[in-house]
Structures are given as structure tokens and as C-alpha cells.
Amino acid sequence: MPDFEERDLVERAKEDPDAFGALYDRYFPQIYRFAYSRVRDQSLAEDVTSEVFFKALRNISRYTYSGHPFSSWLYQITLNAVADHYRGQHGEVELEEGASVPSGAESVDDEVVRRDRSRRIWSAIDQLPRHQRTAMVLKFGEDKKIDEIAHIMGKSAGAVKLLLHRAVEKLRRELPPEFEAGLT
Amino acid sequence: MNDPELEELFQDPAHREVVDLLKLSRPAEAPPLDPNFRTMLRIKLMTEARRTLQPGGARRGFSFSFRPKALVPAMAAVAAGFLIVLGIQVYLQRQPESAMVAVDLSRIQNKSNVATGEPIVIPFSGPVDKTAVAKTVVIEPATAVTKQWQGQNLIITPDHPLAPNTTYTVSLKASQTPSAPNKQPTVQSTPTVAPSPVVVHFTTVRAPIAPVNPPSYRSANVSYGQENRLADAGTVFNGGWTPAGQLLVTRPAGQPGIGASPGASATATVAGPLAVGATDIWLMSGSGTPTRLLVQGGSFPAAAPSGAIFAAWQVTSGNHATLGIWDLQGNSQGTLATLDGVPDRAPVWIGMDRLAYVSQGQLLILGLHTGHTDALTIRMQHGSLAGSPVSTLLAVESDASSVIDLASGSSTPLPAGATSFAWSAKGDLAFVVPQPSGSLLYTAAAGKDAQRIASSPSGQTWADLSWSPDEASLMLASKPVGASSSASRLMLINTDGSGLKSFASQQEYSSPRWSSLGDLVLFTRQDEAGGRAFWTANTGPSQVDPAQKQALAEVDKFMQARLQGDSAVAKDGLDAAGLSAYQGGASSLLPAAGTKFDRYYPVTVQQTGSNPSKFLVGVRIFVSRSGVQRSFFEEQLTLVLKDQRYLVDAVTSTPAVLLGPGPTVLSFDVVPTSPGYQVRVRFDADLRPETVTTDTIQVRDSDGKRVTSTITFDPDNHMAVLTLTLRPGSIYQLVVLTGVTDINGGTLAQEYHAQVISR
Numbered sequence: 018m019p020d021f022e023e024r025d026l027v028e029r030a031k032e033d034p035d036a037f038g039a040l041y042d043r044y045f046p047q048i049y050r051f052a053y054s055r056v057r058d059q060s061l062a063e064d065v066t067s068e069v070f071f072k073a074l075r076n077i078s079r080y081t082y083s084g085h086p087f088s089s090w091l092y093q094i095t096l097n098a099v100a101d102h103y104r105g106q107h108g109e110v111e112l113e114e115g116a117s118v119p120s121g122a123e124s125v126d127d128e129v130v131r132r133d134r135s136r137r138i139w140s141a142i143d144q145l146p147r148h149q150r151t152a153m154v155l156k157f158g159e160d161k162k163i164d165e166i167a168h169i170m171g172k173s174a175g176a177v178k179l180l181l182h183r184a185v186e187k188l189r190r191e192l193p194p195e196f197e198a199g200l201t
Numbered sequence: 202m203n204d205p206e207l208e209e210l211f212q213d214p215a216h217r218e219v220v221d222l223l224k225l226s227r228p229a230e231a232p233p234l235d236p237n238f239r240t241m242l243r244i245k246l247m248t249e250a251r252r253t254l255q256p257g258g259a260r261r262g263f264s265f266s267f268r269p270k271a272l273v274p275a276m277a278a279v280a281a282g283f284l285i286v287l288g289i290q291v292y293l294q295r296q297p298e299s300a301m302v303a304v305d306l307s308r309i310q311n312k313s314n315v316a317t318g319e320p321i322v323i324p325f326s327g328p329v330d331k332t333a334v335a336k337t338v339v340i341e342p343a344t345a346v347t348k349q350w351q352g353q354n355l356i357i358t359p360d361h362p363l364a365p366n367t368t369y370t371v372s373l374k375a376s377q378t379p380s381a382p383n384k385q386p387t388v389q390s391t392p393t394v395a396p397s398p399v400v401v402h403f404t405t406v407r408a409p410i411a412p413v414n415p416p417s418y419r420s421a422n423v424s425y426g427q428e429n430r431l432a433d434a435g436t437v438f439n440g441g442w443t444p445a446g447q448l449l450v451t452r453p454a455g456q457p458g459i460g461a462s463p464g465a466s467a468t469a470t471v472a473g474p475l476a477v478g479a480t481d482i483w484l485m486s487g488s489g490t491p492t493r494l495l496v497q498g499g500s501f502p503a504a505a506p507s508g509a510i511f512a513a514w515q516v517t518s519g520n521h522a523t524l525g526i527w528d529l530q531g532n533s534q535g536t537l538a539t540l541d542g543v544p545d546r547a548p549v550w551i552g553m554d555r556l557a558y559v560s561q562g563q564l565l566i567l568g569l570h571t572g573h574t575d576a577l578t579i580r581m582q583h584g585s586l587a588g589s590p591v592s593t594l595l596a597v598e599s600d601a602s603s604v605i606d607l608a609s610g611s612s613t614p615l616p617a618g619a620t621s622f623a624w625s626a627k628g629d630l631a632f633v634v635p636q637p638s639g640s641l642l643y644t645a646a647a648g649k650d651a652q653r654i655a656s657s658p659s660g661q662t663w664a665d666l667s668w669s670p671d672e673a674s675l676m677l678a679s680k681p682v683g684a685s686s687s688a689s690r691l692m693l694i695n696t697d698g699s700g701l702k703s704f705a706s707q708q709e710y711s712s713p714r715w716s717s718l719g720d721l722v723l724f725t726r727q728d729e730a731g732g733r734a735f736w737t738a739n740t741g742p743s744q745v746d747p748a749q750k751q752a753l754a755e756v757d758k759f760m761q762a763r764l765q766g767d768s769a770v771a772k773d774g775l776d777a778a779g780l781s782a783y784q785g786g787a788s789s790l791l792p793a794a795g796t797k798f799d800r801y802y803p804v805t806v807q808q809t810g811s812n813p814s815k816f817l818v819g820v821r822i823f824v825s826r827s828g829v830q831r832s833f834f835e836e837q838l839t840l841v842l843k844d845q846r847y848l849v850d851a852v853t854s855t856p857a858v859l860l861g862p863g864p865t866v867l868s869f870d871v872v873p874t875s876p877g878y879q880v881r882v883r884f885d886a887d888l889r890p891e892t893v894t895t896d897t898i899q900v901r902d903s904d905g906k907r908v909t910s911t912i913t914f915d916p917d918n919h920m921a922v923l924t925l926t927l928r929p930g931s932i933y934q935l936v937v938l939t940g941v942t943d944i945n946g947g948t949l950a951q952e953y954h955a956q957v958i959s960r
Contacts, residue, residue: 034250041246045239053232063238070246074253075956076932138222156207157223163206178210185211189219 027087031078040087041070047159048091054154055099057143068098085168092159092169096151141188149184152177241569244526244535251532253956312403321357321371331355334373341370342883343868367867367885368404423693423719423740425705430726431489431735432456438480439501439547440735443529444508446718447492448485450735451500456481456491482513484529487721487737495531501547506590510534512556514544524548524558524567537567538574551588551595555607559586564597566607577605587622589630594648596622596630604630604648615651616643623666623675624648626717631666631675631696638682640664642675644696654698663692665712670719672696676704678711687727705738752816752840753803755847759838760801760820766791776841779849788836788854792824799825814842824857832857863947864888866937867919871957877926878959880910880935884919886943893921897940900925900933900957908933927959 029036053062335348440450482499502513526534549557584598593608602619630645640663645651665678680689689711691704709727759774783790839851864886893914910925937953
């Protein structure tokens with residue numbers, strides 16, 4: 018959807034329920050996927066997604082275009098909703114820098130190996146500190162630009178770059194040996 | 202890597218390898234998702250969006266909820282069938298000349314019976330700048346509306362029914378469309394509304410009588426009254442009552458609405474599959490006035506027990522139909538399921554949150570809250586299917602008829618062949634079991650422990666059961682074994698099996714459905730052309746006995762005198778004991794100061810045993826104040842025959858029942874003041890000032906904490922004003938608690954919550 022069309026749709030959604038419904042139809046898949054990537058629980062992802070869109074509905078009259086896609090705003094709400102959830106769980110457990118990532122396993126054939134590596138590398142991302150993990154999911158899972166990630170996370174672009182850099186470095190150091198083999 | 206950002210960020214080959222692996226390892230599979238979750242969330246969101254989104258982004262609220270109590274006035278007003286049409290005089294400013302368009306405000310200006318739920322139509326006789334004109338429309342008190350153009354008509358549709366008995370002002374304010382520079386005006390250029398605003402005032406209808414069954418309502422005493430055909434034969438295919446006493450009907454597509462001439466008649470098709478897109482669903486008044494087209498291409502509507510919404514089928518394209526939910530304004534609340542084939546029966550509500558329907562011979566249960574569809578291991582086609590309005594029980598006629606508890610999954614078998622299920626409003630089940638020479642009638646309290654209560658006369662079969670609203674009687678269709686429906690007639694029987702009697706003597710009536718108010722019965726009747734048409738019959742106390750008629754005539758004279766405030770004539774209808782009863786405070790012969798007995802009607806007439814000289818007559822008396830009916834009470838009059846006249850010998854009365862839903866929040870505004878803010882909350886009724894406090898009307902912050910405020914109340918304008926300090930640009934909640942009462946003591950029906958945004 019061209020930018021001007023999205024902006025028009027968002028403006029109409031401030032008054033028109035059907036326009037809001039169109040926004041929901043457009044952004045539900047990625048918001049649900051993002052929510053699931055953060056909580057790894059179907060029921061919880063549904064709760065978060067529901068909360069995101071209801072919050073969006075309640076506040077859409079205040080939304081103003083800031084040069085970023087409307088989805089950035091939804092991602093922001095999602096992050097807050099996830100954070101609220103974990104606050105409700107008495108604080109998110111942050112891993113220290115020294116925390117380890119999952120160990121490897123034997124591969125059987127290439128496809129199985131590829132899927133297994135994919136699963137484990139994303140499991141490794143799940144174990145990263147919260148901000149690193151968020152930046153990595155948005156960059157490598159949602160294909161967002163660094164500026165947009167910075168907008169979503171409320172940080173500077175430089176801070177996001179640092180988070181990504183640290184995350185990749187951490188993965189490089191801690192991935193099991195067979196990943197090294199796969200890389201070469 | 203193919204991502205300049207990543208290439209710039211990760212120069213180290215080791216890092217690049219990890220990044221490449223990450224990009225290759227993106228999760229391919231979509232996360233697990235309940236397929237119904239997305240749809241159900243959309244339904245909820247759209248419901249909330251329709252409730253909260255307002256054109257223009259105005260920071261004003263309008264009280265609305267789907268509670269049946271609040272809907273009753275609106276729906277009854279809709280039944281009145283008004284279409285608000287405004288004739289507006291505007292000046293079409295054409296450059297360099299101006300032209301005046303003809304005007305006629307007489308149809309709306311200062312009218313006092315305007316329906317609450319119909320669109321306001323503003324016809325323009327010439328071209329206007331539609332966007333500019335629409336933006337200038339202001340309706341006061343603040344009301345969320347949707348504006349759209351149909352040709353040269355501006356249609357202003359209130360998003361929710363207008364408040365009853367309230368004066369509204371619609372104005373089109375001046376709007377000047379800037380002319381394009383360096384462009385010569387021509388006669389084809391878009392004209393604009395002239396600077397003079399057009400202002401229209403009108404008042405909505407009063408709130409109708411609340412649908413309260415009078416304490417003395419006795420279904421067993423009613424008799425067949427005047428009948429009324431809903432529409433031309435063939436123009437209603439099927440129908441049913443809403444809990445508020447309106448009708449949801451399926452009509453052939455393209456039928457006319459209010460005030461239009463009915464189309465050509467066609468043979469009625471009472472049941473059976475309907476052609477693609479051949480039908481529409483309409484809302485009708487009980488007297489048969491089609492008041493609103495609700496669903497184009499819709500069929501088989503089924504009103505929810507709450508009365509606020511209904512489920513129905515909508516044929517889309519080809520051999521498919523979707524099961525959806527709509528409100529009584531015709532707004533879609535979402536699509537729930539798709540059916541392969543053309544539906545031939547209505548969906549069935551079970552309580553408020555489940556629907557049952559049959560697809561390809563399979564019984565399916567849809568949970569509205571969970572979004573899950575469960576296929577029961579029951580095959581059925583055209584057997585009887587009925588859900589309890591208050592529980593999770595579903596009565597099913599299949600190879601082995603049973604009552605299924607959808608909560609526990611348990612099943613209670615019913616007698617073999619049980620059919621024609623009907624649930625009462627409180628959740629009791631009635632059904633018949635056909636026999637070779639007749640029918641057996643059963644009832645089962647709460648769907649359990651079925652008890653046989655009656656047998657049909659030999660050679661007669663019973664079907665089409667319908668509970669009376671007082672649950673004391675069942676109406677049914679009776680016909681000789683093996684006879685066609687043309688021999689069917691309507692019967693009444695007490696729910697203990699006694700008192701079988703004919704309700705309507707005609708032999709062509711069937712499928713009775715009692716309205717929730719007990720005043721009307723919907724039924725089908727064979728017409729002269731051999732088809733079937735839908736009719737209603739009103740019911741009233743039996744007046745078959747001449748002595749009863751005389752007694753009622755005396756009651757009417759007595760009551761008319763009281764309505765006129767004529768004490769002398771009223772006392773003439775009393776004997777000594779009756780006069781003593783009134784003087785002793787058993788009831789009020791005349792209204793209290795400041796009030797008026799507005800009207801009355803008899804609700805029951807009963808003979809005392811076999812004594813023809815003594816009757817008990819129940820009357821319902823409505824009390825008004827300032828021209829508005831506020832309450833009613835009932836009297837049970839004992840009339841005895843003395844000197845050829847029936848005189849009131851004794852009286853008992855019931856407590857007054859307040860009419861209407863209590864006060865309603867009409868609108869609110871957030872007004873910056875210096876310093877701080879005012880939150881002005883306007884109600885639709887006179888309030889007891891002592892109930893308007895900072896305890897009952899609050900503004901809470903995002904943490905739910907009450908914001909310190911002071912409050913004043915303006916009784917003339919029904920307005921409470923909170924003065925408080927808010928953070929600019931922040932979101933708060935306005936909460937009005939049910940402690941707010943009107944001057945009659947009627948409480949706010951439910952808490953009012955609305956978002957407040959400080960500017």
C-alpha cells in the first residue's frame with residue numbers, strides 16, 4: 018500500500034469503523050507474528066494482539082503521522098503490551114552477558130539440519146537480553162529499517178546499531194561448534 | 202547480505218557469517234494461530250469501533266449500550282416509522298450571481314414526534330459542495346452521526362438512537378469554499394453554502410411504555426382480538442419477534458419501505474430454501490410496518506435473547522451463505538461461518554453466546570466468545586431444534602430426541618419422537634410426542650424431568666408450541682390427524698395441562714408465536730390464493746359474557762372520571778365499602794398534586810367463582826407529570842351488582858412501577874478553563890441533586906485513581922459540571938456510577954464509562 022494511501026486510511030480510521038477494520042485486516046498477521054515471537058505462547062500472543070488493537074482503537078484519534086509507517090506505532094504498542102505483561106509477572110528475567118545459548122544436536126540431512134539450525138538460532142535470539150532481542154526480531158524477523166526500529170523502540174539509531182552489533186557478536190561467540198561448520 | 206544497513210554495520214567477516222545465517226534462518230512457518238481468533242477479535246473491535254469512533258474526531262460522547270432496557274424506547278420509536286426529512290433553504294452562491302433554492306422546513310421544524318432511530322434526510326435542490334456542507338453539520342445535544350450523500354440528499358444517520366423526548370437542533374453552518382485562483386467562475390462551478398446557517402429544531406418521541414408484564418396479566422384469560430395481516434401475501438417469508446416486540450422478517454428482495462405502495466403480490470413461501478440474493482431481512486413493527494431494511498440478501502433472522510442483535514444467513518454468491526450477526530440498525534457485527542448450500546432454517550441461539558446451525562446434515566455449535574465451532578455427532582435435517590434462552594441446553598430432534606447440555610456435554614434423552622420444542626423465557630421446555638391417534642404434551646422444568654401434562658383430543662394432533670410471556674399458558678396449533686394445515690386452528694392450554702380452549706376459531710391458522718409482551722400473537726394463515734401469509738392478532742381480556750361487558754362499562758365510566766379528575770362522578774362508581782377503601786388509603790382515587798392519571802386499560806376480568814354478580818377487574822393506570830408518563834400501577838377492583846349496576850366494592854393496588862430506563866448520559870464535553878478544566882456531563886432527565894456528587898461522577902487517571910474535583914449541578918439543563926486539574930494531552934476516564942438517580946428514583950441502568958482527553 019503506498020504511503021499516501023495508508024495515511025489516508027489511517028485518517029479515515031479515526032472516524033470510520035470500516036477503515037479501522039481495514040487496518041486491522043492489514044496489520045493483524047505481522048502484529049500477531051511479532052507478538053508471538055516475543056512471548057512464544059499462542060494464548061498469550063492472542064491476548065497481546067487483542068490488547069494492541071484495542072489500544073490502537075482507543076488512541077487512534079491521537080495518532081499523528083511521524084514519517085514512519087503506521088505499523089511502527091502498532092509495534093510500539095505491542096512492545097509496551099509485552100512489557101506490561103512481564104511486569105505483571107513480577108519483572109522480566111534478563112539474561113546476563115554471560116548467559117549461554119542452547120547447545121547443538123546431531124543433524125540427519127541438510128533439510129533437517131537447516132530447520133534445526135533455524136530453530137536453534139532463533140531460540141538463541143530468544144535468550145538474548147530484552148532490548149537486543151527486540152532489535153534482532155525487528156531487523157531479522159520483520160525486515161525493519163534501523164530508523165524504524167529506533168522509532169519503535171524509542172531509541173536512537175545509533176543505540177539500535179549497538180544493540181544489533183552486541184547481539185550478533187554474542188551469537189557468534191556462543192553458537193555451538195556445528196554452526197561454525199555450517200558457516201564455512 | 203543484500204542489506205546496505207547490515208553491510209555497513211557488520212564489516213567483520215565473522216559477524217557477516219552470523220548475519221547471513223540469521224537471514225537464512227528466518228522462521229518459515231507462521232506461528233500457531235486459532236483460525237477463529239482473528240475473526241472474533243475483529244468482531245469485537247468493530248463493535249467497539251462503531252460504539253466509539255465519531256466523525257470529526259469530536260471529544261464528545263454519546264451514551265449507548267445494547268442493553269435491552271435502553272433499546273426499547275428506540276426500537277419502539279423506530280416502529281413508529283418516522284422518516285425525518287428536512288427541507289432546507291439554502292442559498293447556492295454562484296459567482297458572480299446567486300440563486301435561491303426552494304425550501305420547506307414545515308415537515309420537521311419544531312415537530313415533537315420525531316422517531317429516535319431514523320436517518321435525517323436533507324434534500325438539496327441544486328448542486329452543492331458536498332464535502333463542505335457535510336462538514337458544517339452540527340447536531341445538538343452532541344450526537345455521533347454518520348454523514349453521507351445520496352444524490353443531492355444529505356443523509357445524517359445517528360450512530361445510536363436519539364434520546365427520547367429530547368429537543369435537538371441540527372444546523373448547517375456557513376462554509377465558504379475558497380475559489381481557485383485565476384479561475385473564471387462559470388455557472389458549472391461548484392456552489393457553496395451561503396453564510397446564513399440553517400437551523401432546525403425538533404423533539405423526539407417520548408419513551409414508550411416499558412415492556413413490563415403487569416402483575417395481573419393472565420395469559421389464560423386472553424381472547425382473540427383484532428387480526429392484522431403483516432403485508433401482502435407473499436411479501437413475508439418468515440419472521441419472529443424481538444424481545445422488545447418488533448418483528449424480524451424475511452421479505453422478497455426489493456420490497457418497499459415506509460410509505461411506499463406495496464409491490465405485486467406473490468404466493469407466500471413459508472419455508473424452504475430461498476434463491477440466491479432473493480430476499481432481504483427487515484425490521485417491522487408489530488402492526489406490520491416495514492421500518493428498516495437490515496440485511497440485503499439475508500434470510501432466516503433469529504433474534505438473540507438480549508434483543509440487541511440477531512443472527513441470520515446472508516447468501517453471498519453461488520451456492521454459499523454466510524452466518525452473520527447484525528444489530529437492529531443493520532450494522533454487521535461480523536461473519537461467523539460459511540455454509541455450503543442455501544440455508545433452509547434459521548440459526549438457533551443457545552443462551553447469549555452460542556449458535557446452533559445445521560450444515561449438510563451435521564449439527565454444529567458455534568461459541569461466540571471462544572470462536573470455536575464444534576460438530577456434534579448428531580445427524581439431522583429438518584427436525585425440531587431449540588435452544589434455551591438462559592442456559593446451555595439445546596433440545597434436538599433426531600433419531601433419538603434429547604436435551605444436550607453444551608457446557609458439560611451430557612445428554613438427557615426425551616421420549617421417543619419428541620418434537621416441536623419450545624423454551625420459555627425462564628428456561629422451561631415444552632414439546633409434543635406424536636401418537637397414532639393424537640399427541641402427548643410434555644413440559645420439562647429447566648429441561649429436566651419431562652412430565653406429560655396433557656393429551657390431545659382423540660384424532661387431533663398438536664404442534665407449533667409457544668409459551669405465553671407469563672409462562673402460564675401454551676399456545677399451539679391443532680388439526681385433525683392426517684389433515685392439511687388448512688384445518689389447523691390455534692388453541693390455548695394451561696401449563697398444568699388444564700383449560701384447553703380455542704384461541705381462534707378459524708381453521709387455517711398455524712405456527713403461533715406469542716410476543717414477549719403478550720399483547721400480540723404472530724401466526725401464519727392460509728390466504729385465498731392457497732398460499733400462506735403472516736398475520737398478527739392482538740389479545741385482550743375475554744369479554745364474552747354480557748355481565749362482564751356491563752362490569753367493564755362501569756369500570757370505564759369510573760376510570761374516565763378519574764382520568765378527568767372528576768371526583769363526584771368517580772365516587773358515583775363506588776359503593777359504601779368501596780368509598781371507604783379509597784378513603785382508607787387502599788389506593789388513590791385521584792392523582793397526587795402535580796400528577797395526572799394519563800390513561801388506563803383493563804388487563805384482566807375474572808368472574809368470582811360462578812357468581813355472575815361479582816367480578817374482579819384488573820386495571821393498569823399510568824401516571825404522568827409535566828405531560829410525561831412517569832409510572833404505572835395496577836388496581837384490582839372488585840365489582841358487585843347492586844341495583845342493576847356494578848359498583849366498586851373493594852380495591853387493592855400494587856406499588857408504582859417506574860417507566861423508562863432511568864437517567865442516561867446524553868453527552869459530555871471537556872472544556873479548558875483558567876485554571877484547569879471542566880468536564881460537563883449532560884443527562885436526559887431531571888436528577889435528584891443529592892445524587893450528583895463526586896462519588897457518583899468521577900474522572901479517573903490512567904492508573905484508575907480518582908482525580909480530585911469539585912462538582913456543581915445545573916438542574917435546568919440536567920448538567921453536572923466537574924472542575925478539576927488535568928494534564929494536557931492525557932487520557933482519563935469519565936465514570937458515572939449508578940448512584941445517580943432521576944427524580945423518580947430511577948437509577949442509571951448501568952455504569953457509564955467514556956474516555957476523556959484533555960486538550
